[in-house]
Amino acid sequence: MVPEANPRVGQLTTQWQRGKDKIAAALISLVLIVGVVAQAGFAWQVHLNGEEIGVVKDKASLVALIEARTHEVEADKGYEVGLASQVEFRKIVSFSSDDAEAVKETLSEGLEFGLKATAIIVNGTEVAALATLEEAEGLLEQLKSRFIKTSSNLEVEAVRFREDVELEETYCRVEDIVDKDAALNVLLHGSEKLLQHTVARGESLWTIAFKYQLGVSSLKAANPNIKPEVLPIGSKLSLKLDEPFVRVEVVEKQTYNKSIPFATTYTTDSSLWTWDSKVKVAGKAGAQQVTARIVSVNGKEEKRDILSTQITASPTTQVVARGTKTAPSLSTGTFLWPTTGVITSPYGMRWGAMHSGVDIGAPKGTAIKAADSGMVTFSGWNGGYGYMVKIDHGNGTSTLYAHSSKLLVSQSSVVEKGQVIALVGSTGNSYGAHLHFEVHLNGKQVNPLNYFR
Numbered sequence: 001m002v003p004e005a006n007p008r009v010g011q012l013t014t015q016w017q018r019g020k021d022k023i024a025a026a027l028i029s030l031v032l033i034v035g036v037v038a039q040a041g042f043a044w045q046v047h048l049n050g051e052e053i054g055v056v057k058d059k060a061s062l063v064a065l066i067e068a069r070t071h072e073v074e075a076d077k078g079y080e081v082g083l084a085s086q087v088e089f090r091k092i093v094s095f096s097s098d099d100a101e102a103v104k105e106t107l108s109e110g111l112e113f114g115l116k117a118t119a120i121i122v123n124g125t126e127v128a129a130l131a132t133l134e135e136a137e138g139l140l141e142q143l144k145s146r147f148i149k150t151s152s153n154l155e156v157e158a159v160r161f162r163e164d165v166e167l168e169e170t171y172c173r174v175e176d177i178v179d180k181d182a183a184l185n186v187l188l189h190g191s192e193k194l195l196q197h198t199v200a201r202g203e204s205l206w207t208i209a210f211k212y213q214l215g216v217s218s219l220k221a222a223n224p225n226i227k228p229e230v231l232p233i234g235s236k237l238s239l240k241l242d243e244p245f246v247r248v249e250v251v252e253k254q255t256y257n258k259s260i261p262f263a264t265t266y267t268t269d270s271s272l273w274t275w276d277s278k279v280k281v282a283g284k285a286g287a288q289q290v291t292a293r294i295v296s297v298n299g300k301e302e303k304r305d306i307l308s309t310q311i312t313a314s315p316t317t318q319v320v321a322r323g324t325k326t327a328p329s330l331s332t333g334t335f336l337w338p339t340t341g342v343i344t345s346p347y348g349m350r351w352g353a354m355h356s357g358v359d360i361g362a363p364k365g366t367a368i369k370a371a372d373s374g375m376v377t378f379s380g381w382n383g384g385y386g387y388m389v390k391i392d393h394g395n396g397t398s399t400l401y402a403h404s405s406k407l408l409v410s411q412s413s414v415v416e417k418g419q420v421i422a423l424v425g426s427t428g429n430s431y432g433a434h435l436h437f438e439v440h441l442n443g444k445q446v447n448p449l450n451y452f453r
């Protein structure tokens, strides 16, 4: 059977034809739209570290800006850097955009750069980061050599860090990189280590400062709110202490010369007065060569072990002869008042101390006379006594005349009772011109007034 011609076929064909035309028209308009959008509707949404900073048409100039800034930082720092900030360009459909210069400026200001640096790790803590491994290695060497002394008489046996010091590759921002000098300073002086002190009974800012070897001013600076005069017991003070991160231990063997002091022995000489002595054999220091192992930490000696000593020159013992010849008794039995004046301070306790003589007030230059005949055992400067004369009268009695302005007799000379031996003055430990007069009996000070009745 021959199928009948379907009248709907023509209809369908026409419909399809019309649909095809529609699709074509739609496609054409789509192409047109895409073309228009492609030409004018796309823009770049710029994100800096995940945050949108604007929309621009020209991506290339921003990329160029990033490159230029990178080169600028590299030229300034002297090493290669990379972009540490996250910059993202998202393509979006947009017919408008932001002010290109403003976006550029925001991007430029927000850009951060970083690099693969070398961190110095001390006991597991990163204390500084340097730009290159060479620089970090150089720094550690410099730190060690800082405490090495070079001398022909010493041999360095070991140089090491007391702490565990390591170098580690790290990625960090350009701002966190320090130069060698700054890193050296940090390693040597540390960061400020904060400690606390609880005030105990009887403590003051000064005793606490002393305890921690701090200056009172730095303690005050660390605790601006305290009143130094009133430190309540139990209150807490912060102490900022300088603590190095690393300690360089240097062990060295050193050979050096050390002198051996001489000893002194005494002998007697009957031709010398008892107040005289004479060096019979001059002492001479000896010498020895010492070899020691010295351990020092950051330049401060911690331990010294003597390994050997070799005496290269023995010391010579000094021999001193002491006189045994006693002064002849020249005393007349009575004393003469030694100067013209009145007693301004008697013998005895004075201001809680013993006043071992009598003070006779007299103008400077007044004659001082020997209280009795005798031999001068001392004439010269004697500390707090100033210029003084001492006379031995024999039989265990002596007199002493202090604070003179001028001495007129010499040691071992014989003086007559009443002879002018010195002039009143105020030398030594004295306030105002006066004569300090003492009487000694068998080496002990006695009240001079006992001799004047």
Ligand SMILES: [Zn+2]
Residues within 6 Å of the ligand: 345, 355, 357, 358, 359, 435, 436, 437
């Ligand atoms: Zn006196």
